[in-house]
Amino acid sequence: MKIRNKLSLLFTAIIATLLFVFAMAVYLSYSQNREDEYYKELHKIAITKANLLLDAKVEPSVLQLIYRNSQNVLFQEEVAIYDTSFHLLYHDAVDIDKVKENSNMIHKIIAEKQIQFYQGKMQVIGLLYQHKNGNYVITAAATDQYGYAKLTNLKYTLIVAFFISIILIYLAGQYLASRALKPVSDMVDEVEEITATNLDLRINEGGGKDEIAELAVTFNAMLNRLEKSFDAQKEFVSNISHELRTPLTAMLAELQLTLGKERQNAEYKESIQHAISDAQKVVRLSNSLLDMAKANYDHTEITFKKLRLDEVLLDARNDVLHTYPDYKVNIIFEKEIENDDSISVKGNEYLLKVAFMNLIENGCKFSAQHECTIAITYHMDHTILRFQDNGTGISADTVSRIFEPFYRGQNQEYAAGNGIGLSLTKKIINLHQGTITVISELNQGSVFTIELKHA
Template sequence: MTIRKRLSLLFTSIIALLLLAFALVIYFSFSQNREEEYYSLLHHTATTKANLLLDAKVKPDVLQLIYRNAENSLFQEEVAIYDTSFHLLYHDAVDIDKVKETKEMIDEIVNKKQIRFYQGSLQVVGFLYHHKQKDYVITAAANDASGYSKLNNLKLTLIFAFFAAIGFVYMAGEFLASKVLQPVSDLVKEVEEITATNLDLRVGEGNGKDEIAELAITFNAMLNRLERSFDAQKEFVSNISHELRTPLTAMLTELQVTVEKGRDNQFYKDSINHAITDAQKLVRLSNSLLDLAKANYDHTEISFKEIRLDEVLLDARNDVLHNHPGYKINIVFEQEIEDDDFISVKGNEYLLRVAFMNLIENGCKFSEKHELSVAISYLPDKTILRFQDHGIGIGEEELGKIFTAFYRGQNKKFTEGNGIGLSLTQKIIELHQGDIAVYSQLHQGTTFTIELPHV
């Protein structure tokens, strides 16, 4: 079932319930008023006959004659008058006797002053009537044919009006639902035109204020992310192909040249060393790609725990020195650490160690003395790490590109690399809700500043 159909049915159902409640209130209110008015009419008629009998001294047979000759004698009120001892003083039609009064009924009327009840289709009222220091018991009964006829007409009118109104409400619901969902239909048509080959298309955002516009804005934002992701993927695959092709081609060429004809042992050793060097490049590249993939995981897929940044930094320093014994790495605490919380964050130890190692290795390998200083300080809400070297520096025109995957600037002439380290580091820091900034001057050095929030 379509949303439009569900909206129409829901709207119709709600209105139907309201109309039904309204109709029931009218019907039962009219029914109750009819009942009360007819009881009052019976009371008034019975009192009038009692006054004619007791005050005007009209003879009972005259009153009975009037009763029998009335046009609506079948439905008119039948009145009976008793004294409190159950002696019948007057009856409109003893032979008919619709009520069939009993001694118990008369006693109940005397005790309660008035009773009302139904006897079949008849309404019956009995009341105590005080006249000239004497009490009388009067009963009156009749069938409110006219009232029931009006009530039945009202019921038929309400039923007809109810179903007619439901029909109109349903058509109105269909019209309103189609109008309300028209922007959604337009949105669906626009979305159907968007494919992987034209992700640059966007859907209309309407007035930019209602819920449909909010949906369109959110969808366009998703398309922006998808487009960037597709572009990044294309660039990523292209760069990987290029990075893998170079060492593989070199290895293949070296090995082909080696097997073409016999060589001396030194030549074979040199060829093997060259192949080992190219293989090491591939290993470093594959490790970097794996780390980059881990940094791109969903936040929920990475385990986070409370860790001390100084301990992670020392582990990163030791790992770098193990791989490059000639590097010199100085760690400076600019403030006294009075509380572990000042340098503690909630994060992933492995990824942070990879990020720190990348910055340390970059600083050392682009410095003539292979030396780097790491300063640690903190503020009430975050820990600050500064990685500072005095190397070749980065040109101003390249600073905005250094965090792009596989990008290598002019410094590629100075030392080898694959251009993944800084991009990976930025992703790791962002994953930890932190910030990374860089300041550099050519031939004077570079400083990377990392800010990570406390636990």
């Protein structure tokens, strides 16, 4: 069911409930008022006939004649007058006798002074009437035909008005829901036009500050992120294709050239060595891409635990030296480590080691002596690591782009690479809620500074 219909039905149900309660209150109030008014009317009629009989000395036969000749005698008020000994003094119609009084009723009226009750739909009142020196018991009974007719008319009027109101309320609810949800409908129409090929489109945010406008703003912000992600993905795929194509093409050309004719063993060895070198480039690229994929995982999918940064750094140094024995990596502790907490962080050991290895390899790779120095210090709430080299440095116009994936500056002239290492390092540091900055000048070397909060 659409939200518009749900809102209309809910709105109708709420108003219908209120209308029903209101109608019942009106009906019951009118019914009670009719009952009270008719009991008062019976009381007045009973007193009037008693006065005619006892004060005016009107003959009972005359009163009975008047009663019989009245219209609607079946619904007319019937009055009976007794003395306290249950002797009948007057009765409008003994042959009809609607009330059928008995001694118990008379005694109850004497005891309670006045009683009133229903006999079927007929209302009955009994009262003790004092006249001069005597007490008399009077009963009066009748059916409030006119009052019941008005009550019935009120009931049908309320029922018809209730159902007509329900229909009008439902139609009004449909209209209001349509008006209220029109911005959503327009938004749906606009969203349907947005595909992977035109992610630059945006939905109208309007000028309001309501929830619909907030939804539009949030959705457009999501589209901005998606567009950036798609663009980054396209660029990523394009760069990967280029980076993979170069060594694979070189490897294939080398092997085809070697296979073209018979060669000496030395030439075969040289050709194989070239192919191995190209294959190693592919392996390094694949490993870098795998590490980047791991760094892009959702935080909930990565295991974090308490780590000592100096131990992770030493492991990274050993792995680099194992791969490049001619590299030289110096580690300097600027402060004495007083306890583990002063140099511990909550992080992922594998990813942090990858980040440190990338910085160490870069520092050694672009340095003439293949040397890198790492300084460690700490403060109250964070640890600082500085990776310093005396290499070629980075120009001012490219230093702002070195953390972009696959970006390679002028340094590619001095050493091979695929432009993934620094972007991967930044992702890993960001993942650990840390910061990485760089200070560099051409031919003066570079200093990469990492700050990580304590565990």
